[in-house]
Each structure stands twice: as C-alpha cells, then as structure tokens.
Amino acid sequence: MKILVPVKRVLDYNVKPRVKADGTGVDLANVKMSMNPFDEIAVEEAIRLKEKGVATEVIVASIGPAKAQETLRTALAMGADRAILVQTDDEVEPLAIAKILKAIVDGETPSLVILGKQAIDGDNNQTGQMLAALTGYAQGTFASAVNVDGDSVNVTREVDGGLETVKLKLPAIVTTDLRLNEPRYASLPNIMKAKSKPLENKTPADYGVDTALRVKTVKVSEPAVRSAGIKVADVDELVAKLKAIGVHS
Amino acid sequence: MKTLVWVEHDGSAVKDATLAAVTAASKLGEVHLLVAGAGVDGVASAAAAIAGVATVHVADNAAFANALPENLAPMIVDLMGSHDAFVVPATTTGKNVAPRVAALLDVMQISEILSVEGPKTFTRPIYAGNAIATVESSDSKLVLTVRGTAFEKAATTGGSASIEAVSAGGDAGLSSFVGSEIAASERPELTSAKIIVSGGRALGSSEAFEATITPLADKLGAGLGASRAAVDAGYVPNDYQVGQTGKIVAPEVYFAIGISGAIQHLAGMKDSKTIVAINKDEDAPIFQIADYGLVADLFTAVPELTAKI
Numbered sequence: 001m002k003i004l005v006p007v008k009r010v011l012d013y014n015v016k017p018r019v020k021a022d023g024t025g026v027d028l029a030n031v032k033m034s035m036n037p038f039d040e041i042a043v044e045e046a047i048r049l050k051e052k053g054v055a056t057e058v059i060v061a062s063i064g065p066a067k068a069q070e071t072l073r074t075a076l077a078m079g080a081d082r083a084i085l086v087q088t089d090d091e092v093e094p095l096a097i098a099k100i101l102k103a104i105v106d107g108e109t110p111s112l113v114i115l116g117k118q119a120i121d122g123d124n125n126q127t128g129q130m131l132a133a134l135t136g137y138a139q140g141t142f143a144s145a146v147n148v149d150g151d152s153v154n155v156t157r158e159v160d161g162g163l164e165t166v167k168l169k170l171p172a173i174v175t176t177d178l179r180l181n182e183p184r185y186a187s188l189p190n191i192m193k194a195k196s197k198p199l200e201n202k203t204p205a206d207y208g209v210d211t212a213l214r215v216k217t218v219k220v221s222e223p224a225v226r227s228a229g230i231k232v233a234d235v236d237e238l239v240a241k242l243k244a245i246g247v248h249s
Numbered sequence: 250m251k252t253l254v255w256v257e258h259d260g261s262a263v264k265d266a267t268l269a270a271v272t273a274a275s276k277l278g279e280v281h282l283l284v285a286g287a288g289v290d291g292v293a294s295a296a297a298a299i300a301g302v303a304t305v306h307v308a309d310n311a312a313f314a315n316a317l318p319e320n321l322a323p324m325i326v327d328l329m330g331s332h333d334a335f336v337v338p339a340t341t342t343g344k345n346v347a348p349r350v351a352a353l354l355d356v357m358q359i360s361e362i363l364s365v366e367g368p369k370t371f372t373r374p375i376y377a378g379n380a381i382a383t384v385e386s387s388d389s390k391l392v393l394t395v396r397g398t399a400f401e402k403a404a405t406t407g408g409s410a411s412i413e414a415v416s417a418g419g420d421a422g423l424s425s426f427v428g429s430e431i432a433a434s435e436r437p438e439l440t441s442a443k444i445i446v447s448g449g450r451a452l453g454s455s456e457a458f459e460a461t462i463t464p465l466a467d468k469l470g471a472g473l474g475a476s477r478a479a480v481d482a483g484y485v486p487n488d489y490q491v492g493q494t495g496k497i498v499a500p501e502v503y504f505a506i507g508i509s510g511a512i513q514h515l516a517g518m519k520d521s522k523t524i525v526a527i528n529k530d531e532d533a534p535i536f537q538i539a540d541y542g543l544v545a546d547l548f549t550a551v552p553e554l555t556a557k558i
Binding site for chain 2: 011013016017019026093094095098117118120121122123124125126127128129130131132133134136137138139141142144154157158159160161162163164165166167168169172177178179214215216217218219220221222223226228229230231232234235236238239241242243245247248249
C-alpha cells in the first residue's frame with residue numbers, strides 16, 4: 001500500500017515565539033524553523049510500516065513557501081520515497097490545506113494518510129479530521145498505536161480518560177499523538193541520498209483550490225503576564241501562605 | 250443566532266466541559282443542545298435542566314454510542330440546516346468530531362476559543378499559548394471549540410428545555426469501536442479539580458511519584474497531574490499529562506513539583522489562580538510564573554509539607 005504523509009514547516013519548538021510590536025503576528029524573520037514534531041512522528045510511523053512490509057511507498061507532501069522544500073528533504077532523508085511541494089507564499093488555513101490534500105489523495109490513492117494531530121504554530125488540530133470528511137474516509141485521531149490488518153486498521157487513540165481502540169476501514173486517515181513512536185534522526189549518507197529523490201513542484205491552482213482566508217486575524221497580542229510571585233524560605237512559610245489562601249487538609 | 254452545543258457525556262451524566270461550552274454559546278444567541286448516544290434519556294433530561302437552554306435534540310441510536318465521528322458528523326450536518334453555530338467543548342472527543350462537521354459544512358473551524366468578542370469575533374491561543382489571536386470569521390455558519398477553563402460553567406439546574414427526538418443518521422459503515430482502557434480513579438477529574446498536584450521528571454520513578462506526590466494529593470483531595478517528561482518516562486499514565494499536548498487546566502491552586510516549566514507545560518496550566526513551585530533549581534523557569542516558590546529538594550520538602558498542612 002501507498003502511504004501519504006503531509007508535513008508542515010513551523011517555528012522550531014524550542015524557540016520562544018515573539019509577538020510583533022504592531023500586533024500583526026509572530027515574528028518569523030531569522031528564526032529557526034523545523035518540521036512540526038507531530039509530523040516527524042507521522043513520517044516515522046509510515047517508514048516503520050514500510051520496513052515491516054506493510055507499505056510499499058511513502059509519499060510526503062507540504063504546502064507552504066519554497067523553503068518547505070527543506071522540510072520535505074528531511075522527510076526524504078528519514079526514509080520517505082518521494083515528495084510533493086505545493087508552493088505558495090500565502091497563509092493557508094486547515095480547510096484549504098485539507099482540500100489540496102484531498103486532491104492529492106484523489107490522484108495518488110494512498111491506503112493510509114498519516115498526519116500530525118496538530119501543528120504547534122496554529123494549534124488548530126483540524127486538518128486530519130477535515131481531510132477525512134472531504135474524502136469520506138474513516139479517521140483515527142490522536143493515535144498511540146497503529147496496526148494494519150488486511151483491509152482495515154486498528155488505531156489506539158489517546159482520549160481524556162485513557163485509551164480507546166477503533167477499527168477503521170481502509171483507506172483511512174490517522175493523526176499521530178506524541179507517544180506513537182520516537183522519530184529517527186536522518187544519517188548523513190541518507191541526507192545526501194535524499195537530495196536526489198524526486199520532488200514534484202505544484203501550486204494550489206494546479207489542484208483548483210482557492211486559498212482565500214475564511215478567518216481573518218484581526219490582531220495578535222502577548223498573553224497576560226502573571227505578576228511575579230515570591231520565594232518562600234522554608235516549608236513552614238509555604239504552609240502559612242497556603243493556609244492564608246484557604247488551602248488546608 | 251441559533252447555536253447547537255454538542256453535549257459530551259459518559260452515558261449517564263453531562264461532562265463539565267459542556268457547561269463551559271453552553272456559556273460560550275449563550276453569548277452568541279439561543280442555545281440548543283445535542284445529546285447523541287445509545288439509551289441517553291437520563292442525559293437528555295439532565296441537559297434539559299441546564300440553565301438557559303431552549304431545546305435539547307436527542308439522537309438515540311446504537312451507532313452513536315461511542316461518539317464515532319464518521320457516524321455523528323452527517324447527523325450533525327443535517328441538524329445544522331436549522332442552526333447558525335456548532336459549539337463543542339475542546340476535549341479529545343469534541344476535537345475529533347467538530348472539524349469533520351466543519352469540513353462537511355465547508356466552513357473553517359475556530360479552535361479553543363477563550364472569549365467571544367463579537368458575533369463572529371473570538372480570541373484563541375496560538376503557539377502554545379505564547380500569543381493570543383483575535384480572529385473574525387467570514388463563513389456563513391460558525392464551528393467553534395471552546396476551552397473549558399476560559400468560561401464559567403452554566404448552572405445545571407433552573408432550565409426547562411423542550412426535548413425533541415432526532416431521527417437522522419446511523420452507521421456509516423466506516424468504523425467500529427473495539428474497546429477502551431479508561432484509567433480508574435476516584436480523584437477529582439483533572440480539568441475540573443480545584444487543586445492539582447503535579448510531578449515532573451525529578452521524581453525519578455513511578456515508586457517515588459507514588460510515595461511523594463500521591464500522599465500530598467490525597468491529603469488535599471487534589472487531582473494528580475504530571476509533566477510530559479514524567480509521562481514519557483512511564484511514571485504515570487498519559488492521561489495525567491498537563492500541557493499543550495495534554496490537558497489544559499486552571500485550578501484554584503496548582504502545585505508544580507520537580508517540574509522545570511517548559512513552555513509546553515506552561516501552556517497547560519498558566520491560567521491557574523495560584524501556582525506553587527517546589528524545585529531544587531532556583532533558575533527553573535517555573536519560578537518566573539509561580540506565586541509561591543520554594544527552592545528545596547522535593548524528597549524532603551514534599552513529605553514535610555504533607556505532614557504540616
């Protein structure tokens with residue numbers, strides 16, 4: 001089977017985001033960008049399914065600026081076979097991304113699409129579910145285990161009270177949670193090899209998708225800052241403070 | 250504007266996060282509720298008693314028993330023909346269903362709203378809560394998920410909504426429920442606990458977590474939480490995790506014990522009323538947001554605190 005893995009280039013998770021002074025957004029000039037951590041987990045899972053002989057080909061796709069090519073090369077270096085870059089400098093919302101991915105799914109007919117559960121910039125947690133809706137496929141979100149079994153896949157999901165398992169008819173959409181796997185690092189030889197793997201260049205217009213924003217960002221501001229607290233000298237002082245605010249057994 | 254709030258329940262009671270979603274929905278207009286499941290008469294009458302609710306739509310069907318989104322979404326889309334907004338608590342179940350509905354309606358969802366600023370204007374956190382975006386929708390219908398800790402909970406009594414049966418929908422034949430492992434706990438649920446005691450990587454083992462953190466939580470009647478590091482190290486199950494990728498909590502008092510305070514963790518608890526940090530590293534970032542900080546070895550300080558409080 002073929003597996004499609006959409007990946008996103010985002011602000012590196014170790015970088016503290018800075019809100020621009022004019023309130024138009026977060027400053028992304030000259031900051032380190034990386035593959036969204038949940039997408040690394042998605043790529044890793046697809047490669048593991050290939051290593052197990054379940055998958056025959058892993059295609060990665062990204063929608064974004066020319067530099068998203070670097071993110072795709074990272075995925076190729078991890079072990080993906082080929083890449084599709086849908087290039088645009090515009091901001092693209094999850095709904096439009098899902099529509100582009102739907103068009104890619106129609107063309108490539110993968111049996112499984114594995115996405116990250118959310119991107120750590122927009123924190124939307126929508127694209128996988130929306131793609132499932134548009135394709136009419138079943139969805140296994142927040143996956144911590146994925147087991148392909150013939151023409152179906154069992155997905156163990158991280159839910160609020162614990163775990164639950166659902167059985168989905170293939171083709172299906174899966175979104176990854178943190179504990180699904182530990183993504184591998186690309187080795188230097190594989191990084192070199194990845195440079196010659198195929199990377200197809202497309203635009204949203206090639207898929208007939210209008211990326212006009214439905215939701216306009218009016219402003220972006222800093223969250224309220226907590227006032228600085230105090231350091232207490234010892235447990236007795238802490239107990240006194242806690243009792244003063246009404247905490248006691 | 251007529252809003253439809255999806256009611257999250259466990260088969261017998263309405264879950265707390267729904268009550269916050271009702272409050273958010275009431276800022277938009279007339280509140281209708283949707284109770285979907287199998288054998289949900291009890292939940293429907295509890296929902297009808299929630300203050301400020303006009304109508305409770307009840308979709309009672311075996312196909313809706315485990316909230317499979319493949320089965321729920323078409324039925325909800327059908328109901329949205331007569332509603333202007335679909336409002337869902339931002340729980341794992343809500344987050345699973347709402348975007349599927351939004352895409353079928355061809356509208357963008359606005360996730361985890363923190364406030365209602367106007368009929369189509371909302372605030373929401375981005376970048377793990379490091380920035381707050383004010384956004385305005387131009388879609389004809391709204392699909393919103395609501396951060397439970399950002400809105401007061403609607404009263405569970407005083408309402409007298411009418412109950413209407415929904416006949417639409419059934420099994421889409423795409424998915425089935427296999428089973429679940431729900432962690433048994435008599436403690437207050439994390440997202441509604443008044444006090445939360447959380448432990449981090451510094452605990453070193455699940456035995457140390459159990460011996461150090463649990464007695465303090467027991468004494469305070471508190472919920473138990475953990476950082477991602479403690480969960481990944483296997484000290485506690487993953488549903489304890491507080492943070493951007495775990496649960497978002499805002500209790501009266503949050504104890505962060507042996508937690509450094511990475512931004513991923515802070516995103517899940519920085520709206521707590523009082524934050525208490527115990528950490529032996531005086532430069533740990535958690536002290537920048539803690540109301541009361543104690544620089545000490547947790548293995549001596551926490552048992553002493555448990556004994557003295």
